[in-house]
Amino acid sequence: MTNNVMAAAAETAYSKREIILDVKDFRIHYETPRGDVIAVNGINFYLRKGETLGLVGESGCGKTTTAMGILRLVQPPGRIVGGQVLLNGVDLASLDDDALREVRWRDIALVPQGAMNSLNPVMKIKDQIADGILAHEGRQLRGAIKERMLELLNMVGLPGRVADMYPHELSGGMKQRVCIAMAISLNPTLIVADEPTSALDVVVQRVVAQTLLDVKAKLGVSMILIGHDMGLQAQLVDRIAVMYAGNIVEIAPVKDIFEEPMHPYTQLLIASIPSIKEKKPLKITEGLTHDLRNPPPGCIFQFRCPKVMSVCRQIVPPLRELRPDHFVACHLYE
Amino acid sequence: MAELVKTIENSTPAKKRGINRFDSPWFNPRLVIGVTMVGIVLLIGIGGPLVWDMNLVYVASSPLNLPPAWIHVAQPTPEPVAVATAAATAINTSSGGLGGSSMLDLMESTPAPGRGNPGDVGPGNPTGDPKHPLGTDDQGRDMLALIIAGAPASLKVGFIAASIGMLLGIFLGFSAGFLGGWVDAVIRTTSDVMFTVPVIAVLFVIAAFLKHLELNEMAFLLALFAWPAPTRFIRAQALTLRERGYVRMARLSGMSTMGIMFKEMMPNLLPYLAASLVGNISGAILAEASLEALGLGPTRVPTLGMTVNYAIRGTAILREMWWWWGFPILVLIFIFTGLFQIATGLDEIANPRLRGVKSQ
């Protein structure tokens, strides 16, 4: 109940909050023997303080690459070829390696995909959490560390004895919550979580999702939440950015996306959410995505779009703010 | 249009796998080098007899103790000494019979260099003869002819031994991995026990006991010890492959166990099997050469190991006849290096990740 009130309050207040992350014309390419794959094609978005942005799209649309690019963790053959990532005014894309290492974890924390499987199996949970803290803050009193650790575990809803356990003694959801505890251990301003609840059972998924909500409420941290489950996004995020083939096609507050999706691709996504409330006819979409090495002229969604017009085959629709905070890249609304 | 059919999913990990697997991985530089090296040895074995007189492998077919053709030394060594040495060794060789008593031969022949002239460049003719480019040994055998005859013989023994071992391994490994149960338990335990057996030591005993070994018998003997490694490896692979989606699909399609093993699993194991086979060949050649160098091998065919054995008996090192033991060993090293390159090349083809490390 309290959460609903808070969410409502946040909704009215958040549009006035300061912007902490501003991504401008961000581009990431993957080199292949047959030309570069344009994984992220000049995207723009921003994130306000204490806000959660959902990044959704099909597998391979570039959402994970975007997240990794923000942290500059793109693995070769991928590389950042252009754009800016301004975190509190500092451009991460042009930072030198040492300065970047400082910023990672201290300012931005990552909960990678399948994070729960990345815990070291031969280290106790407390040592793994302490390692992260000590590596960034230097030596400190054992008592202080311990107290902080208990606080962290408490924050993600785990009992203190988890600290003395090994990863194999924990269930999937508990491991995932340990990863969240590690992510918030240095009080970051931004958490990037890549599919934090995938591969978990639905009941456990709910527990972990609520942990994320709690953490956000208590710490006022901003979050980028990558996912493909629209139901979960509806529950967890404030705004949604819809990605298709390396481009953001629509960004809007979560309510607007669900009530009034404007881009045909978003409409398709919303229509294909399976529901347990009503039986509805299955929405079939034909068509294939274009080759990412060789994007067509005009709109990237033209091959699958049910409302395609001739202008779509020639001119790339820019991302424009059609309503306050509602950005769409589509020729339909000109 | 073909471009359009490809979708985003193809450009994610699945695509990477594809590139690694199908962008002609067979042009792996290591594999090419290795195949070339082994190919040269085979070519020598096949083409050599056509251009070189193979009768020169027989005793006393050439002058004794000639150094390689490019050696020129001014001071000649008295001829009689060399003849005496050669005679003494020849007597030893024939009386020893090259069987189990060869250790005795070795001891008997050690005094021989006393009669030679240490300090000389070989006790033979001072100057190399272009008719015998790699020199001759102390019984008048031409080194080049010995190598032309010996190198392919060594490869052949290695290949036969490793192939039999591999076939046994494929059969036993697949049976163990696929059938499971007590079959698996028996095969696994036996192969594990075999791993603890000191193979060379056992081979010495067996070879010494058998006295007269033919080349093929030698290969079979080596094969007896060449199956545990491939068995263990194939069993492990069969266990993981058994749970693969495509194996289940084949079962659903009504394929028989044999069909699944050979049509579905084997093709995907080919690079591994080839790498393993090549590794086993070098293992078998090494074991073969060691046995022969100690005089426990076949006596009819002048294999490389046999030549080394003669060199030891003839005290080639003390007499500084380096070409006698040096050339066969060089050829062995050449063969091993070539096989090793093939094995690593195949390994890189089978494990694309190894190539990734190299390129970064």
Added chain:
Amino acid sequence: MSEPILQIKNATKVYGGGFLSSGAQTVALQSFSLDISNKPATITTIAGESGSGKTTLANAVLGFTGLSSGQILFRGQDIAKLNRQQMLDYRRDVQAIFQDPYEVYNPFYRVKHIFDMVIGQFKLARNGNDARDLIESALKVVGLRGEEVLEKYPHQLSGGQRQRMMVARAYLLKPSLIVADEPVSMVDASLRAMILDIMLRLRDEHNISFLYITHDLSTAYQIGDQIYILYQGSIAERGETAKVIEHPKHPYVQLLIDSIPVPDPTQKWDTDIRLPSEEEMRSSVNSGCRFYPRCPRRMGRCLDAQPTLYNIEGGNHDAACFLYESLPSEQGLLERQ
């Protein structure tokens, strides 16, 4: 109900606990019973979380694992006792689609191989042209064309194409039952609808029944006829899909359905709901109801015995919970005989 094609009778599968392990047994499936008829064809959903035994069930039906006790009868014949020819006939009649549409292709062969295999093994065609026609007609059902896909290697196809080809392969045999083991959990939303639609069409137009194994109740709700919800190896609740999902009776099923995120930002989760801690969820009890540790409505007697299926308001809606004990199920009674 007409003569069932597939009958599962008291299927139980216990893992571990052999002569070497010290009693660490896991009951993957316990006394599971099920009938599937194909007059008319139906989609029967087996739903559950990981570890609920649904995959064990699929493997048992496909003959990949044997049962510890119980029987699976296909047209009245125990599939554990089939000889080789009968097994081939069974394979022809019962096919499968799996979760990962990449893994099921042998990377060594072109994708055509999956069709060649079935055509060869079951001798479906006399010559190459017949085979080609067969393949084309099967591909047409899933909306693909032969020249686009057949000569490619698996990695050159999209996930959706790969999964549709698997459906086409199963359809090629004109089976009476397809076991679909999480067929849409690894494909994108837009393709998910397409696969589900194909399943519906195969049921309605080609009279093929499905055993749809999933963790996702929402897709089951969209296409399923009957549903069996498993919890730690036993049936928690079963009945018509719409009834079970709209009015769940078993406390576990209620929790499960409550936990599905609602795709509507105006209906936020009520965060005050008490969720049992995860450790409680993990633990299971030796006697009595397996859901006892997590159950918000547990009673003292739940520990004494394991509840059998009790009927809810007539019909074929049953729940394994003592809350509904007053109405013993007709079918439940039959199965105990």
